Structure formats: C-alpha cells, structure tokens
Amino acid sequence: MMGHVHLIFLSAFLLVSVTSETFDAMEGEAFTIKCPRWSPSVKITWYHTVTNKMIPTEEEGSQIFSLNQFLWFLPTSREHSGDYTCVIHFSNNSTKLYNMSVQVHPYKQGVCFPSQIRYPNDTGRGKIVCPTIDNYKNATIIQWYKNCKPLQGERYFMAENYVYISNPGKEDDGYYTCRFTYIHKGNVFNVSATRIFISKVKHSPIRPQILVPKDKDVIEVELGAPLSLKCQARLGIKKQPLAVVTWDVDNISVKSLEFSRFHEKTRSFEGRHQEYYKETTLHISEIKNEDLQANFTCVVVNEMCNTRATVTLKLKAQCEDGKIYDAYVIYPKTHTNEDGFVEHFVYQVMPDILENKCGYKLCIYGRDIYPGEDTASAIEKRIQRSRRLIILLTHQLINCKEPAYDQHIALYNALIQNDTKVILLEMEKIGSYEKLQESLRFIIRQQGTIKWKEQRAVHPQPSNSKFWKHVRYHMPLILKSSYSTNAG
Numbered sequence: 001m002m003g004h005v006h007l008i009f010l011s012a013f014l015l016v017s018v019t020s021e022t023f024d025a026m027e028g029e030a031f032t033i034k035c036p037r038w039s040p041s042v043k044i045t046w047y048h049t050v051t052n053k054m055i056p057t058e059e060e061g062s063q064i065f066s067l068n069q070f071l072w073f074l075p076t077s078r079e080h081s082g083d084y085t086c087v088i089h090f091s092n093n094s095t096k097l098y099n100m101s102v103q104v105h106p107y108k109q110g111v112c113f114p115s116q117i118r119y120p121n122d123t124g125r126g127k128i129v130c131p132t133i134d135n136y137k138n139a140t141i142i143q144w145y146k147n148c149k150p151l152q153g154e155r156y157f158m159a160e161n162y163v164y165i166s167n168p169g170k171e172d173d174g175y176y177t178c179r180f181t182y183i184h185k186g187n188v189f190n191v192s193a194t195r196i197f198i199s200k201v202k203h204s205p206i207r208p209q210i211l212v213p214k215d216k217d218v219i220e221v222e223l224g225a226p227l228s229l230k231c232q233a234r235l236g237i238k239k240q241p242l243a244v245v246t247w248d249v250d251n252i253s254v255k256s257l258e259f260s261r262f263h264e265k266t267r268s269f270e271g272r273h274q275e276y277y278k279e280t281t282l283h284i285s286e287i288k289n290e291d292l293q294a295n296f297t298c299v300v301v302n303e304m305c306n307t308r309a310t311v312t313l314k315l316k317a318q319c320e321d322g323k324i325y326d327a328y329v330i331y332p333k334t335h336t337n338e339d340g341f342v343e344h345f346v347y348q349v350m351p352d353i354l355e356n357k358c359g360y361k362l363c364i365y366g367r368d369i370y371p372g373e374d375t376a377s378a379i380e381k382r383i384q385r386s387r388r389l390i391i392l393l394t395h396q397l398i399n400c401k402e403p404a405y406d407q408h409i410a411l412y413n414a415l416i417q418n419d420t421k422v423i424l425l426e427m428e429k430i431g432s433y434e435k436l437q438e439s440l441r442f443i444i445r446q447q448g449t450i451k452w453k454e455q456r457a458v459h460p461q462p463s464n465s466k467f468w469k470h471v472r473y474h475m476p477l478i479l480k481s482s483y484s485t486n487a488g
C-alpha cells in the first residue's frame, strides 16, 4: 500500500521536472511569467532557483519583482537569463513548487524576432490572438507584422488583442508578430510576441474538371445569329491562386483576338463544400461560315494540371421557318427627339419587356447590327430572318422625306412578299395619317396601331399593361422547341 503511494508521488515529481518550461524574451522589453496555478486563496512567492533568494515585490527602481502570480521584468536584461521558482502556499500550509527558465535574447539588427521567441502555433480560420497581451493591463498594439513586414490592407481587421484575416488561405501562413506598448508607472515599455499562423481552411487544387461543354460536342448554330459558349470548370477547394478558364479559337487565345466578333466574360463562385468553380462564356456576335470549320477549345489550368474541351459548330437543320429573330425594330435613328425617349424605349424598355420578360429575340439596329458592318446587306439579312416588323411611329419618322433604308426594305418584304407581319406602335399622337407613306397607311387601315400612353417616360408601363398585352398578341408564338431540338 505504502509502496504504491510512493510510486505515484515519484511519477508526479518526474512529470513536474520534465514540464519545467523555458520562456524566451527580447532584451530591453517588458516581460512577465506566470506561476502555473493560482487562486485568490493561495499565496505565491518567487525565488531565484539557484541562490534560493526570494524575489521581493516592487520597490523603487527594481527591474525584477514579484506580483502575486506574476514575476515581472521591467525591462529585461541579459543578466535575467536563468531559473526561477514559484512556490504556492496553500491554506493548509502545504506548498507546491514550479521551476521556470527564462532566456533573454539580445536584439539583432535586421531580425525582428529570434526563432526561439514563439508562442504556440495558431491553426485557425483567421483570428490570431496577440500572445501574452492579456497579462499586460492597458497594453496597446502598435503594429502587426507578418514575417517581419508590417501588415496592412483591407483583409486585416485589427482588434484590441487580435488581428483577423478575412478568408485566409495558404498564402497567409507565416510568422505573425504583434508589437505593443505597456505603460507602467508612467514608463513606456515595448513588448513583442510572435506566433506561427497556419490557415486551417487551405485551398487545395483538384484535377480540373470541365463540366460544360463536353469534349467533342457539336453545337447547332444559325448563320448570322449570335452565340454564347459557356465553359464551366471545377478547380479545387477554396479560391485557387492559379485558375484559368479561357477559350481558344483554332489554338489562338480569344484574348489576343481583340476587336473581333469574339468576347469573353469570366466569373467564379464557390459551391457546396467550398468547391471553387470558374466559368468563362465566349460571346460571338454573329456566326459566320468560317466558324463552322473552327475548333473552339476551352482551356482550363490550375496548380495541378491543365485540361481542355473542344467543340465545333454545325448548321442547325432548317426546320420551322428559318428565322432568327422574332421582330426587327424600325425607329427614327436621327437623334432629334427632345428627351431621347425613343432611344430609351428601343434600347431599354422594349428589350426589358419583350426579351427579358417574354423571351422574344429582337433585332435592333445599333445593338445587333453594328455601324461599320456592311450595313445594307446586314440589314437585309436580318429583316429576312425576322418574324415580325415593329415600326415606331413618331412625327420624326413621318416627316422624314426619304424613308430610311431599313424601313424601305422591310415594308417591301412585308407587303410585296407578304412574308413578315407588321406591328405599328404609335409612340406619339399622330393625329392625321395623311402624310404617311401609302404602304403604312395601307397597314393602318388593315389593322390599326397600338398606342403608347402619355405618362410614359417617367413610369414605364408594366409588362402586363394593355399596351404590352396588345403587342404580345401580335407577336409570334414562342417556339421554345425550335431552339433546343433538331426536328429537321
């Protein structure tokens, strides 16, 4: 029985000896060590271990003194290196001893902390607490450093006793030093403390995977129509430092084909489980014959490797009516109308309602036909491939001596070839139609006009208003299937 107790005592004793800790400090800074156990009911005394001399409480001019649980060095000097013992006196007169070792390191030019002066690593999501600062009353952090360089930038949020890194990644791993000042009886002391930060949520690349398109996909297109090709790839966990998703046309980067029919738009996002995706959409303003022979390759690169998917285009079998647009829009193009309302209507209001809300596709000069294109033939092709003709009737359009080219062609198509239906939008009160071209008067006699109400510019009419209902009544049915299936 006694032997057993003795063994426990021995092992407890060994454990204490082994865990005797070393504390590293910078020369000339404030420093304090803490006796490991403390409660208000115990009394603590500090000793120089070797000489067994008690260390008194603070006196005038003392650099080293005890204060309850703490042993203070204000400031440290090299002679303070050595062993210290704190003795805990319990109320039942028993005592407990802890040995501690202090090592004071001289300041070296160009080294912001000796490698020994490190507090426990911080492995976390971005909050790095300044080590030991809570031992110093009213301490003020002057500066944070990472690998000895001052921390600055919007990603760092400095609080009273910690710094917070938003969205930390591998690149944030390193040595973080906080430097703060401590004022004791009017004397200012520096303190610095360093710890390693290892971000918990590291980005890790995965073998990049192209979700769309599938390699060797053949995409059906219509000549003259615009096309958007989306390439979406999964690149890893968390935001990747290297993440390229881009399109090549016949092995030439779209980026180098500036001012061409090709434009790229890229966005990235995180999905479930912090999976990092990036997608780049290649916008082609108008499909030309040469595109049918080209290879469109999506190239994806991350830290691990690269991968690609190539698609080609083929003509859509001409089922349905071979039209691309639901309506071609004719409006007065000279900018003389005083409040710019017609432009606003054509470029904003009408696309918003007919395209975004109703799903029609419009052809608008200046938007879908660019100045500089071979205008005459472009206009003619577009009109031929539109199911409807929308004409905005304004005084300006009526008073124009020579009808605009597209108006001329369009009415020819509509009336002579009886190919395209016309929708007349009376945007301003016309009154008498006397001055109108005979062809327009003919159409008005047949079907009338749809009249835009007056309070227009300020409050665009909602899509369910009478006006738009009326317009939609004259628009073609939306043949969704003709866009997605190959019924030919």
Ligand SMILES: *[C@@H]1O[C@H](CO)[C@@H](O)[C@H](O)[C@H]1NC(C)=O
Pocket: 016, 017, 020, 049, 085, 097, 098, 099
């Ligand atoms: C503390 O150190 C002294 C001197 O090395 C040693 O005699 C003593 O046993 C140690 N005490 C403890 C609790 O480790």
Ligand SMILES: *[C@@H]1O[C@H](CO)[C@@H](O)[C@H](O)[C@H]1NC(C)=O
Pocket: 091, 092, 093
């Ligand atoms: C502790 O020691 C003091 C002084 O030696 C004595 O007066 C007191 O009775 C002791 N207390 C206990 C709980 O042994």
Ligand SMILES: *[C@@H]1O[C@H](CO)[C@@H](O)[C@H](O)[C@H]1NC(C)=O
Pocket: 121, 196, 198
């Ligand atoms: C702290 O991080 C450093 C660098 O990654 C590592 O070498 C060391 O083992 C870590 N220490 C602990 C106690 O985890």
Ligand SMILES: *[C@@H]1O[C@H](CO)[C@@H](O)[C@H](O)[C@H]1NC(C)=O
Pocket: 137, 138
């Ligand atoms: C700490 O700061 C507060 C406010 O600045 C001051 O009122 C207080 O006296 C300071 N305490 C010490 C111990 O310096």
Ligand SMILES: *[C@@H]1O[C@H](CO)[C@@H](O)[C@H](O)[C@H]1NC(C)=O
Pocket: 028, 188, 189, 190
């Ligand atoms: C504290 O550090 C600053 C900046 O390194 C220095 O200018 C200043 O003299 C130091 N103060 C003391 C009391 O050592």
Ligand SMILES: *[C@@H]1O[C@H](CO)[C@@H](O)[C@H](O)[C@H]1NC(C)=O
Pocket: 250, 251, 293, 294, 295
């Ligand atoms: C397109 O890719 C195919 C298959 O890799 C290749 O045989 C062909 O030469 C490529 N065409 C062009 C124009 O690069």
Ligand SMILES: *[C@@H]1O[C@H](CO)[C@@H](O)[C@H](O)[C@H]1NC(C)=O
Pocket: 250, 251
């Ligand atoms: C483009 O690259 C592919 C694969 O590297 C190759 O097969 C093809 O011949 C290249 N085409 C041109 C036009 O260089």
